[in-house]
Amino acid sequence: MKLIHAADIHLGSKMDSRFPAEIAAKRKEELRNTFLRMADYAAANGVAAVLLAGDVFDSDMPFKKDKDFFYSVVKNHPAVDFLYLRGNHDCGGGYEGEPLPNLKTFANTWTFYTYGKVVIGGIETDGENASSLYSTLALDKDACNIVLLHGQIADNTGKDKVCLKKLRGRNIDYLALGHVHKPQAGRLDERGEYAYCGCLEGRGFDEPGPHGFMLLEIGDTLTRTFVPFAEREIVETDADITGKADAYAAGVAVRREVAFDRRNLYRVNLVGEVAFDTESMAADVQKYLSNECFYISVKDRTRRALDIAAYEKDVSLKGEFVRAVYAAGDCTEEEKQQILRCGLRALRGEEFDL
Amino acid sequence: MKLLSCYIENFGKIRGESLTFRDGLTSVCEKNGYGKTTLAAFFKAMFYGMDSSFARTKFNDRAHYCPFGGGVFGGNVVFLYRGKTYKIERTFDKASETKDTLTVYRDGVPCTELADPVGEAIFGIDKASFERTVFITAGEVALSSTDSINTKLNNFLEGSDDDTNLRAATERLDKQIKTYKKQKLSAGLIQDETARGNELKERIANCTAIRNGLPAKYERLRAYEREIKERTDAVTAAQNENVVRANWEHYDKQRAEIAESERRIAAIQAAYPFGIPPEEETEQAAAYAAALERERALAQKKIFTEEDAAKYAALREKFSAGVPAEEALTDAQEAIGRVQALRAEAAALRARQDTEKDAALRHRFSAHAPTEQDRAKLEEACRRYKITDSAYEQAPDYLTAAAPAPAAPPKKAALIAAVIAAVLLVAGVALLFVQLIAGIVLLALGAVGLLADGFLYLNKKSGSRAQAGAMQTENPEKAAIRAERERIASEIGAQVMPYGYSLQNGALYAAAAFLEDCKEYAGLQKKDEERAATLAQKEERAAAMQKKLDAFFGGYGAYADNDIRRLMQLRTDISDFRALQKRREDSDAAERSNRDAMERARGALLAYCRTYHIAEEGIAQRLKTVLADGRALADETKALQKKKVDAATFRESKHLTDRPAGEAADLAEMNGMLNRLQDEKNRLSQQIAEDERDAERGDALQNELAESEERLAEYKRRYSVLVKTKEFLELADFRLKEKYVRPIRESFLSYSALLERALGETIVIDANFNVRFEHGGIERSEEHLSAGQRSICALCFRLALIDNMYAEEKPFLILDDPFVNLDGEHLQKVKALLAELAKNMQIVYFSCHESRMM
Known part of the structure; x- marks a missing residue:
């Protein structure tokens, strides 16, 4: 039976x-x-x-x-x-x-x-x-x-x-x-x-x-x-994009790491360490990979590499700023990364995307 | 830290150069283009290395100072640090720093305690800061009193001249912050997103309210469904009852039909008190009645009429001696044919017409036919003419010749052929009345034969005529001969010319023609005689045969105008006679049969009528009625049986036991109510569907709200980051000020105190690094200072920076002719200052003019 x-x-x-x-x-x-x-x-x-x-x-x-x-x-x-x-x-x-x-x-x-x-x-x-x-x-x-x-x-x-x-x-x-x-x-x-x-x-x-x-x-x-028996499977996975400087390279790295099935839905978390002032690549990577599967959502969980030691001997407002942010106890690590990225770009006169 | 010496292998345009430095102030006076700036760059490169030079990078120091002539690109510098003597040896690749070499010696022994960049390890500051502090050139000493301390400090420290400073950064941050939240206007992305979230919540609340209203609607819907079910059941029950009623009605109708059938059966049976005759017998009686009628009708019709009888009597009279046999008729027919043939031949003979020639001959000779003597005489004359003519011919000039007489055509064969053709013609004519086709064939053959015979005959005759011709010559003898001949010709002419012949063609010709014609005429006459004889013979024979025929036909009273008709008439009479004879026989037989049949039918009918007591009068119609009644009775009886069975079956199948009481339900009203309920239920269902759709939108709105809240949180996060960034920048700025500005200011003031003696003014600098001086108890702007005084202020500022930026080891100071604007008096004062400074600091002073040497 x-x-x-x-x-x-x-x-x-x-x-x-x-x-x-x-x-x-x-x-x-x-x-x-x-x-x-x-x-x-x-x-x-x-x-x-x-x-x-x-x-x-x-x-x-x-x-x-x-x-x-x-x-x-x-x-x-x-x-x-x-x-x-x-x-x-x-x-x-x-x-x-x-x-x-x-x-x-x-x-x-x-x-x-x-x-x-x-x-x-x-x-x-x-x-x-x-x-x-x-x-x-x-x-x-x-x-x-x-x-x-x-x-x-x-x-x-x-x-x-x-x-x-x-x-x-x-x-x-x-x-x-x-x-x-x-x-x-x-x-x-x-x-x-x-x-x-x-x-x-x-x-x-x-x-x-x-x-x-x-x-x-x-x-x-x-x-x-x-x-x-499900029509589609939902997959959440991390993809290490350490060292990738742009969204295309990150997309290639994701494709290598993730075996996409066109029927499924994917949540890809970008992890690893990228250059400090790299723009968030999540949106672009999501666009590049949108045809690989039924639906994909990409989240940026990367760490921004900032060599604080390089700023220890930096006698400037920039160096002081970096040291002040790192020493702050009321901000999370992610917040610190964002503040640093934002501040350094602002000091350089560049656009800053949060 | 003190520089001791340096060796430049190849660096820019400096090649193989050694320099030694002493404590305190080292002055170097070299002309322009010596490479003072190159030397400064060399020191920087020794302590800090050089960045790689790539195609896309700016024209950096590596590219700038790479020696054109090749050779080892590099050198060494020897210095004293923490009491020890160090030597830095570096070589540089022309492009990449990865190929550079570095060796650090301590007291002549390679060591690793000073990691690259060596300058950072020694001075504690990076290359850029080192560059900006250690080297002072003429262009870098200007101070702008309008720059803020941050600009001064940061620009100085950052090494930039543009507006990438705190103020600019904070302005950018403020601009970004305002996009998220405008303090005064209550606008911005946060505000907008909050409003959107609130709007979504309202809409969701509406959807929720709609959803909350659904259970009540579901309950109402169920109530409708229950009521509809109840009413539907009631309608069904009513319909069922109506069906039962209808069934009872149907059953009642069946019963009524049964009663009607029984009535009809009784009515039919009443008409036959002695019983209705069986159909078979009635049909048989009807058949007899019909047969009787038929026979009567037949009896009325005479096969052998009176006319036939009269005719038959006449023919019997005619053939009282017997009907001629077919052989006799055939013989008669043949005889007729022969008579006709003879007559035709005779007619043909009689109708034979002369040819033109014959006619002409008759015309010539009919009046007086030439006798034999005439012909002999003419022949003689012709003989003499010929002789004469011959003599004439034989005479020297002329000859005479006479044509031979033509042969006579074969007349007898042509005649026989003509007779045969004529016989065929006649036979054909005779046969036409008997055998059409055969008659036509014979006619055709006869005609063709006649034509062919005539053609051949005429053709041979014309061909037998010879043309005579003669020639004469004239000579005296000939003349006599000619005269004789002419006399003879005249003689001939006298004979022939009366008959119409001319001597035109000559006497002989005419004589020949005459003789020929005479012969022909004689032949013609003979023919005439023969023809007459033949004609008579034929006519005689024809008459004899005709006589026989007349006798034959006369015996049968056949008096038509010609034999063929008589024969035909006779044949017709014979045929009629035989037919009438047969008809009479048939008529007699039919009458007998008719009488018998009528007797039989009458007898049968009588028996039937007696048996069933049916009047004989009008029996045929009566029988139809009986038959119809019998069938009707049988049908009715059968139908009655079926109706009874059907009714019983119907009642049983429909279970008609109890007749429903009361009136039938008003189904229309019940259905109407049911339809109304159904409509209301459908409307409610539609409402529910719409409500569910609206409520379902709440899910999408929930998602939108979640997204909106995420965005709001994100905006707030960004806002927080931006605000904090600004705060940290301001904090950094404050700390920078705290860390560097105050001590720098104090150092500056201490140096400027020295300068008071040099400048003769009391120099002050405020917290923002605005340089002022006191004169007459009033602070004046540094713009009132001369260029030289300002350059001295800038020097003090640099010195103050060095004092505060270099924690332990103070670096050397390289002055690249910075006092070009000073006059001699101030220069002296600066010399004194430098001498003072050189007590604590190693200074390398370059100038291109001895007047400014220290």
Whole structure:
């Protein structure tokens, strides 16, 4: 038997504010499409059920069109069951339309669905059951037990928390979690494991890396495989441009260091040390590399090399200025670099770009 | 630190030059162009090295002082530093400092304690500062009393003369700062971005409000959907009930139709108290009735009419002796043909026309045909003429010849051919009435034959005529002969000329022609006789045959005007007779058959009518009615059965058990209400969609706000950096002043105190390095000082700088003729000053004039 464990779809979510408007709009569309593709995948590969461990929507009051989309997908894949556990972001995502036989929901008490020897249970946590849910969970040790929960792993109980130690020894073979957007897994106890499947698509540069769902294959044993399924991957990486004097050279250096994939989104941090009065190259490097991928954002994190020793014996206003800035205790290193660059250019009569 | 000596291998135009220096003041008097400036640059290069010279760099010292003549570019300098003697040996590459060599000796031993740049290690200042302090030339001593201390100090220290100083820098910073924040006008990028952020927040608040209003709309939408569902169910129920009602109506209609069918069946059956005859029998009876009618109609129609009978009687009369056999008819036909042929031949013979020649002959000789004697006489005359003529010919001059008589044409063959052609013609004519094509063929053959025969005959005859010709000569004997001949010719002429012949062509010719014609005429006459005989024979035969034909035809009363018609008529009569005979036989048979059929039909009909008690009168129509009724009854019965089954099936299929009570629901009103609800729901859905779109814009606005806040933070950061930069620059300026200006000022004042004796004035310098002097208790501007006095002030300033900029080791001082503007008195005073200074400082003084030597 095959199952899909997915979570944190966040339909209707707004994308990272650092994406340009058209990129954000496209990503929003791709997010919906990936969910649809997952449903198609489930239908095409004989998956019995898709376990949705919370945050299908992004809001307690999701838009009607997002809800209509979700339920339309469910309705149009009648051969696949969708077990929908609401999370902290989609309390208001309940379904009020005509009954869908393949949509199974959960409540704030334990609800179970049986598929042969596989029992899938879940509970939607709130303030009133956050602590008691552990004691009310009773599972048959002879069944293959899968539990859905949405929350952050913690050592204590509480709303939107999952206390692992209280779930140990309860005959759980697989704890399907949602809430954390990065896929991760671990041992629960001798019998079972837990896993966060992560979100289906990264929504910003704070969600880099591969995204997808967990495919569970249940035979004599339960095996879990992470299936990367996102339309695009978000990659954040550093590129050392030490010694590069202009944006073109910096762009070449970035190209050498980063293996671009045209489908993906990149955040490239320019690091290393460049000449002190080098203009910020981030904007130009971003332009040069814009065709290498779907979207790129370049940030200048370089250090400006200033040989303070050269100014120690500089008997001039410039030298005095440099020494005064370096000795300042109320400025950060970056601020000092900028003040020095600005001041020295001003003294030289040059334009200074901050 | 003290210079001890230096050796210049090759540096600029100085080559292989050694100089020794002593403590205190060293004066060097060299003419212009010696290289004093070069020497100064040499010292700088020794202590600090030289920058590389590249194609794009300015014309720097390396390029400037590279010796044209080649050789080792460099030298050494020996100096005393911290009690030890050091020697710096340097060679320079003409372009790159990486190829320069440097060796520092301490007390003659190479050492590494003084790292390059050696000058910085010794003096604690960089090359530029060194250059600007150690060397004083005539052009660098001017002080401008209007420069601020920063300009003075910074320009001096920076080595620049342009306006790249603190004031300019702070002005630029202020300009940049104002772009971010204008203090008085509340404008600038920060202000603008803040306003933009506020505007975005307002718009976001609006979007949020719209979003917050959505749940209520969702609830209303759900309420609409519930109500619509309820009403839809009600409509469906009403529709279903209406369907049931309609079904009952349909069932009632079916029942009514069943009753109507039963009524119709009863009506039909009522018309036949003894039962309606079966269709098959009725059809059969109808067939008999139709047959009876047909037979009656046929009986009315006579195959063998009265006219036929009369005609048949007449023909039977005609052929009472028997119908002639076909052989007889054929014989008659042949006879007719033969008669016609004979007649045609006779006609042809009779119609034969003379040719022109024959006509001419007849014309000539019809009146009096030449006798045999006439011809013999003429022949004799011709013989004598010939003899005469021959004699005449034989006479010396003239000859006479006579043409041989032509041969007679074969007349008999032509005649036979003509007869055969005529026979063919006649036969063709006769056959035309019997066999058209054969008749035409024979006619054609006959005509062709006749034409060919005539052509050939005429052709041979014309060819048989010979042309006679004669020639005469005249001689006396000939004349007699000629006369004799002429007499004979006259004789001949007398015979022939009455017949129209002329002697134009000669007597012999005429005689020959005459004789020929006579023969022809004789032949013509013979022909006439033969023709007459043949004609008579043919006519006789034709008459005999005709007689036979008349007898034959007469026996059958055939009296047409010609035999062919009679034969045709006879054949027609025979054919008619036989046809009439056949028709009569057929007519008799038909009548018999007709009677039988009528009897049968009548009998069958009678039986049918008796069986079913149906009146015989108008039976045909009655039978149609019976048939129609029978079929109608069968159809109705069948239809009734089907209707009953259909009705039962319908009722069962539609489950018509209980008839709905009450009135039918007003579906139109219900649907109207439903449509109104649907419209309202659709409007609400549209509103929700619009609201969601607007609310979704809030996400984009949130992003814009985040970007705006980032920009604002960035602007604030930049503003902070700019402000701090300005502050640090001012701080640096203050510290610089604190560090250098005060001590420099104090040093300057101490030096200027010395100068009071030299200048005779009390010199003061304020915090901004504005030089003033006191005169008469009043401070005056340094502009009142002479050039020489100002140059001395500049010297004091430099000395003050040296005092403060060189922490430990004071450098030497190189004065490159700086006092060119001093008069002799002041120069003396400067000498005294320098002598004083030289007690504590090594001074190398260059001048190009002995008057200014120290």
